[in-house]
Amino acid sequence: MKVAISHWQGRIAPVFDVSAEALLYDTDLSHQAVLHLGESPYEKINQLKREGVDILLCGAISRSIMEMFASYGVDVLPFLCGDVGEIFHRWRESRGDVAEEYRMPGCCRRRGRGRPRWGQRGYGKRNE
Amino acid sequence: MDKNDKNIVFPPMGPLARAILESISDGVFTVDREWKITSFNKAAEEITGIPREEALGKPCADVFRSSMCESSCALKKTMETGHPVVNRPCYIIDGEGERIPISVSTAVLKDEKGNIIGGAETFRDLTEIEYLKQELGGRQSIGELISRSPAMKPLFEMLPAVAESGGTVLITGESGTGKEVLARSLHFISQQKEGPFVTVNCGALPDNLLESELFGYKAGAFTGAVKDKPGRFHLARGGTIFLDEIGELSLPMQVKLLRVLQDKTFEPLGGTHTERSDARIMAATNRDLQADVQKGRFREDLYYRINVICLHLPPLRERKEDIPLLADHFIRKMNSAREKKIQGLTPEACQYLIDYHWPGNIRELENVLERAFVLCRDELITPDYFPGELIATSRGKTTSSIQNVAQRAEESAIRMALKENGFNKTRAARALGIHKSTLYRKMQRLGIEVDS
Numbered sequence: 001m002k003v004a005i006s007h008w009q010g011r012i013a014p015v016f017d018v019s020a021e022a023l024l025y026d027t028d029l030s031h032q033a034v035l036h037l038g039e040s041p042y043e044k045i046n047q048l049k050r051e052g053v054d055i056l057l058c059g060a061i062s063r064s065i066m067e068m069f070a071s072y073g074v075d076v077l078p079f080l081c082g083d084v085g086e087i088f089h090r091w092r093e094s095r096g097d098v099a100e101e102y103r104m105p106g107c108c109r110r111r112g113r114g115r116p117r118w119g120q121r122g123y124g125k126r127n128e
Numbered sequence: 129m130d131k132n133d134k135n136i137v138f139p140p141m142g143p144l145a146r147a148i149l150e151s152i153s154d155g156v157f158t159v160d161r162e163w164k165i166t167s168f169n170k171a172a173e174e175i176t177g178i179p180r181e182e183a184l185g186k187p188c189a190d191v192f193r194s195s196m197c198e199s200s201c202a203l204k205k206t207m208e209t210g211h212p213v214v215n216r217p218c219y220i221i222d223g224e225g226e227r228i229p230i231s232v233s234t235a236v237l238k239d240e241k242g243n244i245i246g247g248a249e250t251f252r253d254l255t256e257i258e259y260l261k262q263e264l265g266g267r268q269s270i271g272e273l274i275s276r277s278p279a280m281k282p283l284f285e286m287l288p289a290v291a292e293s294g295g296t297v298l299i300t301g302e303s304g305t306g307k308e309v310l311a312r313s314l315h316f317i318s319q320q321k322e323g324p325f326v327t328v329n330c331g332a333l334p335d336n337l338l339e340s341e342l343f344g345y346k347a348g349a350f351t352g353a354v355k356d357k358p359g360r361f362h363l364a365r366g367g368t369i370f371l372d373e374i375g376e377l378s379l380p381m382q383v384k385l386l387r388v389l390q391d392k393t394f395e396p397l398g399g400t401h402t403e404r405s406d407a408r409i410m411a412a413t414n415r416d417l418q419a420d421v422q423k424g425r426f427r428e429d430l431y432y433r434i435n436v437i438c439l440h441l442p443p444l445r446e447r448k449e450d451i452p453l454l455a456d457h458f459i460r461k462m463n464s465a466r467e468k469k470i471q472g473l474t475p476e477a478c479q480y481l482i483d484y485h486w487p488g489n490i491r492e493l494e495n496v497l498e499r500a501f502v503l504c505r506d507e508l509i510t511p512d513y514f515p516g517e518l519i520a521t522s523r524g525k526t527t528s529s530i531q532n533v534a535q536r537a538e539e540s541a542i543r544m545a546l547k548e549n550g551f552n553k554t555r556a557a558r559a560l561g562i563h564k565s566t567l568y569r570k571m572q573r574l575g576i577e578v579d580s
Contacts, residue, residue: 106178
């Protein structure tokens with residue numbers, strides 16, 4: 001499984017829409033690379049798709065871009081903040097989720113069970 | 129002072145300065161030299177949607193999340209050069225993923241000895257201004273008629289000239305495409321806009337009633353006519369009369385109407401004097417009048433009299449890019465009429481609306497949204513509130529994803545259980561191992577008729 005983390009100065013980039021760089025990891029830690037992202041959201045999505053990324057961990061992201069990712073089949077865990085390495089390891093250990101302390105201020109928290117809300121994994125996918 | 133005052137960690141300042149900062153409409157925050165937020169005023173909370181207690185002490189980029197943070201931070205530039213930045217436009221992203229356009233200004237904070245202790249950033253919400261700009265640029269709108277579809281572009285280009293001309297207009301289009309809305313919009317940009325806009329549905333009344341409705345009557349004209357009643361042509365003087373469903377007129381009524389169109393005169397029932405009408409005539413039909421002329425159902429002379437300027441409204445299925453715009457328009461209208469605060473549609477609900485073929489056009493869209501609006505208890509309308517027929521038809525158009533396969537299996541199981549239990553829903557629900565209300569909801573979503 002391939003993970004991309006939008007990156008800026010050792011931390012998660014505050015806004016994915018304008019972020020210039022992503023770190024690519026394999027979950028088995030066999031491979032790590034730096035990807036310079038294009039300017040437009042379409043370029044960014046296509047680059048990550050071409051790299052075979054399954055999930056993107058990022059900071060703030062526009063709803064429309066997140067929905068585009070969903071339609072391309074790339075999962076997004078948005079509104080994260082903090083040290084990139086720390087977050088990746090926490091995410092890896094917790095099997096797909098990240099603790100509240102790494103959520104950006106004022107951003108969606110998990111509220112019970114049910115349909116994923118905006119900002120949670122799986123948002124935007126048709127689920128009946 | 130509110131109870132949260134203890135959380136405010138403003139840099140040293142008097143109570144007056146603090147009160148001023150809290151009362152202004154611009155967002156203001158300050159940072160220390162480590163880029164940690166040290167104060168966050170009320171307007172900043174409102175614009176960003178971030179509570180002050182969550183913002184304080186955090187790195188400013190994680191709180192503010194502007195498009196400038198990474199590559200061209202205005203505050204960093206000001207701290208480095210000492211020069212303020214004024215009204216630089218950018219956007220921030222709120223917790224809901226919405227881009228909020230703002231303008232940013234910055235300044236350096238110094239202590240009494242002139243040492244830099246941090247920076248201050250003020251920002252102004254430009255959402256309203258951007259919305260107005262977009263309204264003026266992106267979408268076409270005349271009166272109540274709104275669109276961003278290329279299919280409507282030629283129509284929008286013609287409208288100002290048509291309105292100015294004052295000529296008779298024939299509006300064609302399928303039922304529910306907004307023919308009356310177009311007529312009304314034309315009226316309100318025409319020279320007759322100060323006059324009344326009077327509507328008559330020619331298909332709704334039998335001939336004798338329609339005649340008295342159009343031309344009026346005098347007292348004693350028939351039993352029960354105790355006093356004069358002005359007709360719609362009289363009421364429309366100085367304005368516009370809109371004759372809807374003109375294709376439904378009988379041949380005798382067509383003759384009477386032809387006279388008004390030719391001579392601009394009419395006689396009320398039982399009257400002895402001819403009245404003049406200066407009302408502009410607009411007519412509408414969903415029929416093919418030319419075909420009706422050939423079949424002898426519609427008078428050729430009347431057809432040419434009303435078909436001076438013909439405007440055709442395309443069906444909604446040919447202008448699907450307008451569906452989100454129209455849905456937003458109707459939801460706003462219903463919010464203000466019913467004092468609710470529904471934000472809009474979920475992406476999947478929007479997709480269902482786009483996939484549907486809309487035989488009833490915009491009127492059907494409005495009805496579907498009104499139903500969903502009434503039933504919806506959340507902030508966003510989901511497909512759960514749409515009628516089963518719409519869901520079933522839209523679903524049929526989507527690809528056979530795993531969800532669709534699952535849905536078909538679910539539908540088949542429900543139909544089978546209903547049939548095996550004599551269409552008794554309580555027993556069918558029990559057989560399926562689900563609650564009765566869940567069965568009802570699923571039946572509604574899947575378009576399974578209750579009495580099937």
